[in-house]
Amino acid sequence: MKFLKTIEVKKFKDILFSIPRIPLDKEFIPLDESYNRRLYEDIKSNIDVPHFRKSRVDGYAVIARDTFGAEEDNILSLKLVEKIEAGQKPTKKLNNGECSYVATGAAIPENADAIIMVEYTEITRDKVYISKAVPPGENIVNIGHDIKKGELICKKGQLIDLPTLGMLASCGLKEVPVYRKPIVSLMSTGNELVPVGKENLDIGQIYDVNSTVLKKAIENAGAKVSYLGIIRDNFEDLKSAIDRGLKESDIVILSGGTSKGEGDLGSEVLKNYYDVEILIHGVKMRPGKPIIFTKIKEKFVFILPGFPTSALSCYYVFIEDFLRKNSGLPLKIKNSLILEIGERIYSIVGRHEFKPVIIRKDDGVDKIFPIKTGSEAISTLFKADGYIEIEELESIVEKGEKRRFFYFS
Amino acid sequence: MKFLKTIEVKKFKDILFSIPRIPLDKEFIPLDESYNRRLYEDIKSNIDVPHFRKSRVDGYAVIARDTFGAEEDNILSLKLVEKIEAGQKPTKKLNNGECSYVATGAAIPENADAIIMVEYTEITRDKVYISKAVPPGENIVNIGHDIKKGELICKKGQLIDLPTLGMLASCGLKEVPVYRKPIVSLMSTGNELVPVGKENLDIGQIYDVNSTVLKKAIENAGAKVSYLGIIRDNFEDLKSAIDRGLKESDIVILSGGTSKGEGDLGSEVLKNYYDVEILIHGVKMRPGKPIIFTKIKEKFVFILPGFPTSALSCYYVFIEDFLRKNSGLPLKIKNSLILEIGERIYSIVGRHEFKPVIIRKDDGVDKIFPIKTGSEAISTLFKADGYIEIEELESIVEKGEKRRFFYFS
Numbered sequence: 001m002k003f004l005k006t007i008e009v010k011k012f013k014d015i016l017f018s019i020p021r022i023p024l025d026k027e028f029i030p031l032d033e034s035y036n037r038r039l040y041e042d043i044k045s046n047i048d049v050p051h052f053r054k055s056r057v058d059g060y061a062v063i064a065r066d067t068f069g070a071e072e073d074n075i076l077s078l079k080l081v082e083k084i085e086a087g088q089k090p091t092k093k094l095n096n097g098e099c100s101y102v103a104t105g106a107a108i109p110e111n112a113d114a115i116i117m118v119e120y121t122e123i124t125r126d127k128v129y130i131s132k133a134v135p136p137g138e139n140i141v142n143i144g145h146d147i148k149k150g151e152l153i154c155k156k157g158q159l160i161d162l163p164t165l166g167m168l169a170s171c172g173l174k175e176v177p178v179y180r181k182p183i184v185s186l187m188s189t190g191n192e193l194v195p196v197g198k199e200n201l202d203i204g205q206i207y208d209v210n211s212t213v214l215k216k217a218i219e220n221a222g223a224k225v226s227y228l229g230i231i232r233d234n235f236e237d238l239k240s241a242i243d244r245g246l247k248e249s250d251i252v253i254l255s256g257g258t259s260k261g262e263g264d265l266g267s268e269v270l271k272n273y274y275d276v277e278i279l280i281h282g283v284k285m286r287p288g289k290p291i292i293f294t295k296i297k298e299k300f301v302f303i304l305p306g307f308p309t310s311a312l313s314c315y316y317v318f319i320e321d322f323l324r325k326n327s328g329l330p331l332k333i334k335n336s337l338i339l340e341i342g343e344r345i346y347s348i349v350g351r352h353e354f355k356p357v358i359i360r361k362d363d364g365v366d367k368i369f370p371i372k373t374g375s376e377a378i379s380t381l382f383k384a385d386g387y388i389e390i391e392e393l394e395s396i397v398e399k400g401e402k403r404r405f406f407y408f409s
Numbered sequence: 410m411k412f413l414k415t416i417e418v419k420k421f422k423d424i425l426f427s428i429p430r431i432p433l434d435k436e437f438i439p440l441d442e443s444y445n446r447r448l449y450e451d452i453k454s455n456i457d458v459p460h461f462r463k464s465r466v467d468g469y470a471v472i473a474r475d476t477f478g479a480e481e482d483n484i485l486s487l488k489l490v491e492k493i494e495a496g497q498k499p500t501k502k503l504n505n506g507e508c509s510y511v512a513t514g515a516a517i518p519e520n521a522d523a524i525i526m527v528e529y530t531e532i533t534r535d536k537v538y539i540s541k542a543v544p545p546g547e548n549i550v551n552i553g554h555d556i557k558k559g560e561l562i563c564k565k566g567q568l569i570d571l572p573t574l575g576m577l578a579s580c581g582l583k584e585v586p587v588y589r590k591p592i593v594s595l596m597s598t599g600n601e602l603v604p605v606g607k608e609n610l611d612i613g614q615i616y617d618v619n620s621t622v623l624k625k626a627i628e629n630a631g632a633k634v635s636y637l638g639i640i641r642d643n644f645e646d647l648k649s650a651i652d653r654g655l656k657e658s659d660i661v662i663l664s665g666g667t668s669k670g671e672g673d674l675g676s677e678v679l680k681n682y683y684d685v686e687i688l689i690h691g692v693k694m695r696p697g698k699p700i701i702f703t704k705i706k707e708k709f710v711f712i713l714p715g716f717p718t719s720a721l722s723c724y725y726v727f728i729e730d731f732l733r734k735n736s737g738l739p740l741k742i743k744n745s746l747i748l749e750i751g752e753r754i755y756s757i758v759g760r761h762e763f764k765p766v767i768i769r770k771d772d773g774v775d776k777i778f779p780i781k782t783g784s785e786a787i788s789t790l791f792k793a794d795g796y797i798e799i800e801e802l803e804s805i806v807e808k809g810e811k812r813r814f815f816y817f818s
Contacts, residue, residue, distance in 0.1 A: 031605060035625045049786075052612045086642070087600030089612045105601055105715070107613040146786035153788075162622050162817050163790035166717050169621040170787055174606025191496030192514055196440060197583025203461045203498045204516040212578040213571050216444045233495070306514070308575050334816075335744055377458075377555035378579055379562075381572035408571050 006282035008392060009317065009352035012293070015280070016318060022250045022298065022326050024179040031168055034160045036222065037178040038328035043154040045171040048144035055102040056139045060121060060128055061112035062099045064136040072131045080126045082109065099128050108140060115139035147171060159328055182326045184218050185245030186211065187228040189238060189256040189265070190306055195230065209308040209378065210255040214315060218253070220409050221320050222327025239269050246299045250326070253319065256306035266303040270294045284392055286351040287376060288314040308378045313354035317389065320409065336406045342367030345397040347390040356384030357405070368405055384408070415691035417801060418726065418761035421702070424689070425727060431659045431707065431735050433588040440577055443569045445631065446587040447737035452563040454580040457553035464511040465548045469530060469537055470521035471508045473545040481540045489535045491518065508537050517549060524548035556580060568737055591735045593627050594654030595620065596637040598647060598665040598674070599715055604639065618717040618787065619664040623724060627662065629818050630729050631736025648678050655708045659735070662728065665715035675712040679703045693801055695760040696785060697723040717787045722763035726798065729818065745815045751776030754806040756799040765793030768814070777814055793817070 004011075026040040055061065062078060070076040078099040082092045090100065090109035099116075100109045108115070113136040120132040147153060153167050160168070160176070168176060193208040194201065201207070208230055215225050226249055231241045233256070245252035254266070267281050273296050280293040287310040292303035302319055304311040321331050342362045347353045357368050371383055386407040390397055397403065413420075435449040464470065471487060479485040487508040491501045499509065499518035508525075509518045517524070522545045529541040556562060562576050569577070569585070577585060602617040603610065610616070617639055624634050635658055640650045642665070654661035663675070676690050682705050689702040696719040701712035711728055713720040730740050751771045756762045766777050780792055795816040799806055806812065 031621060032624070035629075047610065050615060051610055054613075084613075085600060087602070087613050105599075105615070146788055153791075162626055162721065163787060163793065165625060166618050166622045166721065166787040167791045169605045169616055169618040170717070172605055172607070172610070172616045190514075191494060193496070196578045196581055198581070201456065201460055201581070204463075204493075204496050206459060206514075207578055207581045209575050209578040212440060213575045215441070216574060217571055220444075308579070312571065312575065337746075378572060378575040379555055382576045384572065 001276050002278045004278070004280045006284060006289075007280060009283055009285050009389075012280060012283050012318060015278070016293075016322050017325075019295070019300075019322075022182055024182060024250075024326075026177050027180045028175045028177055031165070031173055031176055034168075034176050034178060035162070035165060036329060037160050037176075037181075039154055039156055039158045039160065040177040040179050041156050042152055043168065043171075043173070043176070045147045045149055045151050045153050047147075047171060048149045049147040049170050050141060050145065051143060051149075053108040053143055054141045055104060055106050055108055055115045056141055057115060057117045058104050059102060059115040059117040059139060060099040060130070061094065061102045061108045061115055062130075062134065063094055063096055063111060064114040064134055064138070066096055066099075067114070067116065067130055067133045070130045070133045075129045075131055078128045078130065080123065080128050084109065113137065113140070157328070159330075179328065181222060181224040182251060182323065183226055183249035184223045184251045184253055184323070185226045185228050185249040186214055186218065187231050187241055187245070187252075187254045188306075189231045189233055189241075189254055191233045193230045193256070210304070210306070210311045213308065213312060214253065214255065214304075217312070217315055217320070217409070218323060221323035222329040223251070223323045233265060235265055235269060238265050239272065242269060242301060246296060246301070250299060251323070252299070252301040253304065254302070255304040255311040266292050270296075270301060270303075283314075283318075284351055285313070285317065286348060286353050288317070288354060289351075291318065293318075307376055309376050309381055312378075312381060313387075316387065316406070316408070317352075317354055332406055332409060333404075335409070336404050337366075338402050339405045340365065340367045341397055341399055341401045341403055342369045344399050345370040345388075345390070347394055347397065349393060349395045352392045353390040354387055355390050356381050356387050358383065359385045359405070368403060381408070410685050411687045413687070413689045415693060415698075416689060418692055418694050418798075421689060421692050421727060424687070425702075425731050426734075428704070428709075428731075431591055433591060433659075433735075435586050436589045437584045437586055440574070440582055440585055443577075443585045443587060444571070444574060445738060446569050446585075446590075448563055448565055448567045448569065449586040449588050450565050451561055452577065452580075452582070452585070454556045454558055454560050454562050456556075456580060457558045458556040458579050459550055459554065460552060460558075462517040462552055463550045464513060464515050464517055464524045465550055466524060466526045467513050468511060468524040468526040468548060469508040469539070470503065470511045470517045470524055471539075471543065472503055472505060472520060473523040473543055473547070475505055475508075476523070476525065476539055476542045479539045479542045484538050484540055487537045487539065489532065489537050493518065522546065522549070566737070568739075588737065590631060590633040591660060591732065592635055592658035593632045593660045593662055593732070594635045594637050594658040595623055595627065596640050596650055596654070596661075596663045597715075598640045598642055598650075598663055600642045602639045602665070619713070619715070619720045622717065622721060623662065623664065623713075626721070626724055626729070626818065627732060630732035631738040632660070632732045642674060644674055644678060647674050648681065651678060651710060655705060655710070659708060660732070661708070661710040662713065663711070664713040664720040675701050679705075679710060679712075692723075692727075693760055694722070694726065695757060695762050697726065697763060698760075700727065702727075716785055718785050718790055721787075721790060722796075725796065725815070725817070726761075726763055741815055741818060742813075744818070745813050746775075747811050748814045749774065749776045750806055750808050750810045750812055751778045753808050754779045754797075754799070756803055756806065758802060758804045761801045762799040763796055764799050765790050765796050766814070767792065768794045777812060790817070
């Protein structure tokens with residue numbers, strides 16, 4: 001077992017980054033629910049799109065050769081044999097000298113090989129007068145023009161965004177094979193915690209903020225949460241909750257239980273596992289130092305500090321991208337911005353810092369400003385628009401520097 | 410009634426922007442489901458956070474005066490009367506000469522006014538030896554330190570992000586008052602359309618792509634979709650579907666029925682309403698020109714072209730931000746990027762263009778590149794990473810220019 005005590009943030013990020021994706025099985029889900037999921041296999045179309053020849057315009061389907069020679073001073077006439085609206089099936093095959101009206105998107109009758117737009121025609125009862133010749137193929141969308149039957153339309157691993165949803169719908173797929181979501185068992189530990197909503201807190205009790213916040217954070221990163229509740233702060237209860245999490249899910253995230261006092265159960269419980277491959281205890285970060293991470297065979301356990309601000313900092317800095325990588329959602333850098341620092345920001349040397357900041361317009365440009373009344377309470381995060389990370393050896397981030405800013409996802 | 414035929418994109422955007430937010434009622438929802446919703450009213454805390462005095466550290470709660478004079482060469486001793494773990498209620502009031510062990514986060518006994526960290530103590534049975542004096546208040550988190558009872562914690566209108574969720578959870582709110590979501594009635598029109606998933610398409614039939622794609626797009630913009638299905642392409646059916654939409658929802662979005670041929674029912678139906686305040690028919694945009702928009706009293710109707718690419722273009726350019734403004738989600742500019750054009754992009758003068766583009770690294774920087782094999786099919790959008798908008802009078806966007814790029818949301 002590799003046991004690492006109080007490592008650098010960068011090193012921890014590298015370790016997490018180097019871990020291969022969790023193997024995830026296939027599941028079939030309705031296309032309607034497949035947005036932001038990842039395809040488990042290549043998808044080929046079972047149909048041609050369109051699967052019939054259709055018209056690009058409102059006009060008359062003709063045999064092109066019948067129109068040759070038509071021009072404004074040489075009007076030709078054709079016999080109208082049918083009107084075909086979008087969605088209708090043509091019933092009459094064209095003979096020479098005949099035409100059928102076709103609406104935009106309507107199917108084209110047999111033998112027709114071109115469409116004359118209505119603009120170049122006049123109609124009286126069943127005679128259509130045409131003032132323009134059209135070459136074969138004019139205004140016809142051929143079978144398979146958009147997508148051919150058997151064509152590879154989407155690749156294994158592809159994230160289903162709106163246009164992909166459109167592609168799959170075009171081919172009529174009702175269900176799609178996707179990777180199942182990574183499952184995260186979430187719990188809070190601490191005898192002081194009570195569920196949000198319980199009335200009349202007793203002395204010593206506080207609400208379990210982390211479950212509410214982390215549950216949503218984890219879902220936003222594309223994982224499925226299995227909530228195991230509030231766990232009492234003793235070895236047996238914690239061990240059996242982690243056992244259950246390891247058995248039922250891919251990743252276990254719990255908060256609380258990392259303090260350095262007598263209550264530091266988390267690492268005791270984890271050391272107890274037979275097949276621990278790596279154990280990290282503590283990261284040089286502020287806030288969030290006492291984070292614990294373990295890899296046990298193909299499963300992962302994160303133990304976050306109990307303070308909501310610290311727990312959320314650890315989540316953003318380490319866990320969010322770990323989950324995104326596994327669920328296949330874009331990493332958080334995609335929605336980050338490079339912005340200028342609008343006012344000097346101080347930091348503590350020797351600790352990587354998670355710094356909640358605000359964005360304010362300055363000279364018409366969005367810039368990053370520090371929050372003045374910082375405390376460890378969640379109310380400091382609340383005042384922020386997002387955060388920056390400040391490296392271990394920086395004591396000052398100077399006005400005018402450019403930094404990467406992340407929104408709270 | 411103001412009837413506007415084929416207006417500029419900018420003018421249409423201005424009209425949409427100038428429309429006040431739809432008035433939305435209050436609803437109470439569980440805190441767990443309130444992420445990305447907007448608070449309907451100011452929220453004050455019903456409790457102090459913390460609501461008891463608690464310890465910042467693992468240590469001993471003392472009467473500060475009892476410690477005065479203690480130093481490394483003047484060890485004082487106190488009698489240990491109780492051990493208080495986090496979550497426990499102290500049962501013993503301190504008398505002079507006494508102390509109680511308190512874990513981090515634990516409640517502090519009556520009469521105690523400071524905590525000495527364990528680091529400055531030694532213990533033998535019930536005697537605690539201290540080597541440091543502490544002033545009153547040391548290591549104590551006072552009642553209401555984070556949030557005071559009655560304090561305004563969140564303002565009316567505020568979007569509930571993760572830190573806000575944390576604030577509300579800290580105060581124990583189980584339910585929160587939020588603006589209800591704007592409701593959008595969605596339908597597709599066209600006799601050629603069949604639901605995605607139906608097997609064996611008949612000649613003339615195509616799958617209803619727009620319902621699948623727009624449903625998710627509208628939900629992503631924070632609105633609730635009421636899906637009214639595929640509507641037959643005739644005046645009565647369309648009228649009664651729009652009637653139902655106007656009655657049951659705030660906004661009606663339908664696709665299809667805007668073509669300029671015989672099937673242009675949408676505007677006929679809308680003109681028929683008695684209290685139409687504004688009617689826009691056609692926008693100088695490509696693709697998506699024939700979009701129709703109506704304001705009828707406080708309700709809104711958008712009729713989008715039937716082609717999926719055109720429908721989605723109109724959605725992104727006009728509707729997405731209209732919905733976001735009303736649901737209270739950030740406008741799409743928030744997740745856009747200013748990027749350099751990596752290769753000349755051509756556009757048609759006289760039409761505002763919605764241009765699907767790809768992002769590729771060039772000299773190590775993300776740049777915008779055109780898609781070469783453009784067609785009207787959804788497969789062109791599918792190849793793109795997102796889009797840029799090109800103004801009506803531009804024929805070329807030159808390599809090296811900077812443009813705002815939007816991801817497909």
